[in-house]
Amino acid sequence: MxxxxxxxxEAIRPAAWERFTALPWPSKTDEEWRRxxxxxxxLGEVELSPDPASLRVGxxxxxxxLIASGVILTDLVSAKKQFPELIQEYLMKxxxxxxxxKFVALHEALFSQGLFCYVPEGVSVELPLRSWVExxxxxxxxxxxxxxxxxxxxxxxxxxxxxxPGGVHGPIxxxxxxxxxxxxxxxxRYVHLQKWPPQVVELxxxxxxxEKDAHFLNLTMGLGSTLSKANVExxxxxxxxxxxxxxxxxxxxxxxxxxQTLQDHRAQATTSDLxxxxxxxxxxxxxxxxxxxxxxxxxxxxxxxxNRNLLLSQGAKADSIPMLEILADDVxxxxxxxxxxxxxxxxxxLMSRGVPEAEAERLIVGGFFEQVIQRLKLKELEExxxxxxxxxxxxxxxxx
Amino acid sequence: xxxxxLEIKNLHVTIEGKEILKGINLALExxxxxxxxxxxxxxxxxxxxxxxxxxxxQVTGGEVLYQGRDLASLKTDVRARAGLFLAFxxxxxxxxxxxxxxxxxxxxxxxxxxxxxxxxxxxxxxAMAQLGIEESFATRYVNDGFSGGEKKRHEVLQMxxxxxxxxxxxxxxxxxxxxxxxxxxxxxxxxxGPQLGILLITHYQRLLSYVEPDVVHVMMDGQIIQSGGKELxxxxxxxxxxxxxxxxxxxx
Ligand SMILES: Nc1ncnc2c1ncn2[C@@H]1O[C@H](COP(=O)(O)OP(=O)(O)OP(=O)(O)O)[C@@H](O)[C@H]1O
Ligand SMILES: [Mg+2]
Numbered sequence: 151m152x153x154x155x156x157x158x159x160e161a162i163r164p165a166a167w168e169r170f171t172a173l174p175w176p177s178k179t180d181e182e183w184r185r186x187x188x189x190x191x192x193l194g195e196v197e198l199s200p201d202p203a204s205l206r207v208g209x210x211x212x213x214x215x216l217i218a219s220g221v222i223l224t225d226l227v228s229a230k231k232q233f234p235e236l237i238q239e240y241l242m243k244x245x246x247x248x249x250x251x252k253f254v255a256l257h258e259a260l261f262s263q264g265l266f267c268y269v270p271e272g273v274s275v276e277l278p279l280r281s282w283v284e285x286x287x288x289x290x291x292x293x294x295x296x297x298x299x300x301x302x303x304x305x306x307x308x309x310x311x312x313x314x315p316g317g318v319h320g321p322i323x324x325x326x327x328x329x330x331x332x333x334x335x336x337x338x339r340y341v342h343l344q345k346w347p348p349q350v351v352e353l354x355x356x357x358x359x360x361e362k363d364a365h366f367l368n369l370t371m372g373l374g375s376t377l378s379k380a381n382v383e384x385x386x387x388x389x390x391x392x393x394x395x396x397x398x399x400x401x402x403x404x405x406x407x408x409x410q411t412l413q414d415h416r417a418q419a420t421t422s423d424l425x426x427x428x429x430x431x432x433x434x435x436x437x438x439x440x441x442x443x444x445x446x447x448x449x450x451x452x453x454x455x456x457n458r459n460l461l462l463s464q465g466a467k468a469d470s471i472p473m474l475e476i477l478a479d480d481v482x483x484x485x486x487x488x489x490x491x492x493x494x495x496x497x498x499x500l501m502s503r504g505v506p507e508a509e510a511e512r513l514i515v516g517g518f519f520e521q522v523i524q525r526l527k528l529k530e531l532e533e534x535x536x537x538x539x540x541x542x543x544x545x546x547x548x549x550x
Numbered sequence: 551x552x553x554x555x556l557e558i559k560n561l562h563v564t565i566e567g568k569e570i571l572k573g574i575n576l577a578l579e580x581x582x583x584x585x586x587x588x589x590x591x592x593x594x595x596x597x598x599x600x601x602x603x604x605x606x607x608q609v610t611g612g613e614v615l616y617q618g619r620d621l622a623s624l625k626t627d628v629r630a631r632a633g634l635f636l637a638f639x640x641x642x643x644x645x646x647x648x649x650x651x652x653x654x655x656x657x658x659x660x661x662x663x664x665x666x667x668x669x670x671x672x673x674x675x676x677a678m679a680q681l682g683i684e685e686s687f688a689t690r691y692v693n694d695g696f697s698g699g700e701k702k703r704h705e706v707l708q709m710x711x712x713x714x715x716x717x718x719x720x721x722x723x724x725x726x727x728x729x730x731x732x733x734x735x736x737x738x739x740x741x742x743g744p745q746l747g748i749l750l751i752t753h754y755q756r757l758l759s760y761v762e763p764d765v766v767h768v769m770m771d772g773q774i775i776q777s778g779g780k781e782l783x784x785x786x787x788x789x790x791x792x793x794x795x796x797x798x799x800x801x802x
Contacts, residue, residue: 493642494605494606495642496642496643496644498602498604498605498626498642499638499641499642499644499692499693500644500652500655500656501625501626501627501630502602502626502627502630502635502636502638503630503652503656503659503660503708503712504627504630504631504656504659504660504712505627505630505655505656505659506627506659507625507627509655509659510627513644513647513651513652513655514644514646514647516646516647517644517645517646517647517691518645518646519646520646520647521645521646524646
C-alpha cells in the first residue's frame with residue numbers, strides 16, 4: 151500500500167497514524183473477521199486523505215428559541231472553532247472501542263468532519279432534530295465523526311442519516327465513528343439511518359457512555375452499502391442507567407451486514423434491552439455477534455438481548471452468536487436467537503383473505519420491522535421510518 | 551339441475567403420510583346453510599383447511615368443485631378472491647401488522663378495481679360497530695394477544711367485509727360467552743342470503759338454534775357417515791356420538 155506510506159505527513163493525529171501502520175491488516179482467522187472478508191475493504195483503491203470537503207454535513211435549522219437555550223447543532227469543523235472547550239472536553243473521550251482496531255486507528259488519524267450536537271443541562275428539545283452526512287467525493291475514504299452530548303436532565307431526539315443523494319462513482323470506504331455522552335438523568339433517542347449507495351463499504355463504530363439514570367434509546371437502521379461492519383458499544387457507567395438498543399437491517403442483492411454489539415454494565419441496577427432484527431432478500435446475509443458483560447459490582451442489573459432474522463430467499467443467510475460474560479451473581483439476563491423463513495401459517499392466513507403471496511410477504515416483513523420501530527414510541531417518526539422500509543422492499547425486486 | 555356452489559367428491563387427504571379424510575362427499579347449494587358436526591379429531595378442520603388450499607395437506611384422491619370449477623390447481627389467494635372464505639378455528643397471530651392495514655390490503659386484493667379506498671374507513675367502522683368491536687381494535691396487531699372471543703369476532707368482521715360466496719365457519723361459536731354468541735350469530739344471519747353458502751362447523755346445538763341449518767352432516771374418522779335435517783343436531787346433542795361409533799365398529 152504505497153499510498154498509505156505517502157500519506158504519513160498528512161495525518162492529523164500522528165500517534166493514531168503510528169498505531170494504524172503498526173497494526174496488522176485484519177486476517178480471516180481473527181474471530182472478529184471470520185465472517186467478513188477483510189479483503190473486501192478496498193482501502194487500496196480509494197484516496198486516503200483527511201480532507202473535510204469529502205463529506206457534506208447538513209441539518210434542519212433549529213429554532214431561535216433552542217439556539218437561545220444553548221442547543222448546538224453544527225458540523226465538527228465549525229464546532230472546533232466556535233466551541234473549543236466542548237471539543238476539548240469530549241472529542242475522542244468516550245474510551246477505546248474494543249473492536250475494529252485497525253480502522254478505529256485510521257479514523258482517529260484522519261477524521262476532520264462530522265456532526266456536532268450539544269443539548270445543555272435541563273433543556274428538553276421537543277421536536278426531533280434531523281441531520282445528515284453525505285459523501286461529496288468519488289473513490290475516497292471518508293471519515294465521518296459524530297459527537298453528541300446530552301447534558302444533565304436534558305432530553306432530545308436526533309435522526310441522523312447517511313446518504314449520497316447524487317450517487318457516487320467508484321468504491322467508497324466510510325470509516326465512521328459516533329461518540330455519545332449522556333449525562334445524569336438525560337434522555338436521548340438516537341436514530342442512525344444508514345442509506346449509503348451500493349458502492350460504499352462501511353466500517354462503523356459507536357461508543358456511548360451513560361451516567362446515572364440516563365436513558366438511551368437507539369435505533370440503528372441499516373439499509374444501504376454493499377458491506378457494513380459495525381461495532382456498537384454501550385457502557386452503563388453509573389447506577390440506574392438504561393439503554394434500549396434496537397437494530398433493523400434489510401438486505402438485498404449481495405449486501406452483507408456484520409454487527410457486533412457490547413452491552414457493558416459497569417454499575418448497579420443498570421438495564422439494557424437489545425433487539426436486532428434483519429430481513430434478508432436475494433443473496434444478502436447478516437452476521438450478529440452480541441456480548442452482554444456484567445461487571446462484578448453491577449449487581450441487580452437486567453440485560454436482554456434478542457436477534458431475529460427473516461430469510462426471504464434460498465440464497466439469504468444469517469449467523470447469530472450471543473455471548474455472555476457475567477461476573478455479578480444477582481442479575482437477570484436473557485438472550486434469544488431466531489433464524490428462519492416467513493412463517494407458513496402467517497402467509498396462509500393472509501392469502502386466505504385474497505392477498506397474493508408477494509404482498510403477504512411484504513405485510514409480514516413490514517410487521518416484523520414495525521415491532522422494532524414502534525419501540526421508539528414516537529408516532530411522528532414511525533411512519534417515515536416504515537416508509538424507508540417499504541421503499542427498500544419495493545425496489546430491486548425484479549419479479550414485481 | 552344447477553351446479554352446486556360446492557361439491558366435494560370422494561375426497562381423500564393425508565398429512566405427513568397419515569390419511570385424515572377418507573372419502574368425503576358433500577354438495578352445498580347457493581343460499582344453503584350446512585352444519586358439520588363430529589367428535590374431536592374427526593377431520594373437520596382438515597376439511598376446511600383443504601378447501602382453502604393449505605399447503606401442508608396432500609389431496610390423494612377425489613376432487614372439490616367450487617361453482618363447478620376444480621379447485622386443485624388454484625392457490626389459496628386465488629380461491630379467496632373467487633369468493634371462498636374460511637373463519638379459522640385457531641386464527642394465526644401476525645405481530646406488527648395492524649388490523650386496519652391488514653383489512654385494507656385484503657379488501658383491495660379481493661375487490662381489485664372496485665375497491666374504494668375513500669369508503670373503506672366508513673365501511674370498516676360500521677362493520678366493527680355491528681359486531682360490537684371497539685374502534686381501538688383497528689390499530690391492534692392481527693390476532694396478537696386477542697382473547698378467544700375477540701378472535702372469533704374478528705373472523706366474522708372479515709367475513710362481513712370480504713363478502714364471500716362460500717363461507718366455512720370452523721367453530722366460530724366456541725369460546726364465546728352467551729352475549730358474544732348472540733352478536734356473532736346475528737352477524738352470520740345478516741350475511742345469510744341467496745348469494746351465500748355457509749358450511750358451519752360446530753360442536754353445539756346452541757349456535758344452530760340461532761343460525762338454523764338446512765342440512766346437518768355428521769363426520770366420524772374422516773368420513774361423513776350421516777346427513778339429515780336440523781333435527782339431527784338435536785339428536786346428537788341428546789345422545790352424543792356413541793350410537794355412530796357402534797354403527798361403524800363392525801366395518802372390516
Ligand atoms: N400436522 C399433523 N400431523 C399429524 N396429524 C395431524 C396433523 N394435523 C392434524 N392431524 C390429525 O388430524 C386429525 C384431524 O384433525 P382436525 O383438526 O381436522 O380435527 P377436528 O375435527 O377439527 O377436531 P376438533 O373438533 O378438535 O377441532 C387429528 O387426529 C389430528 O391429530
Ligand atoms: Mg377443528
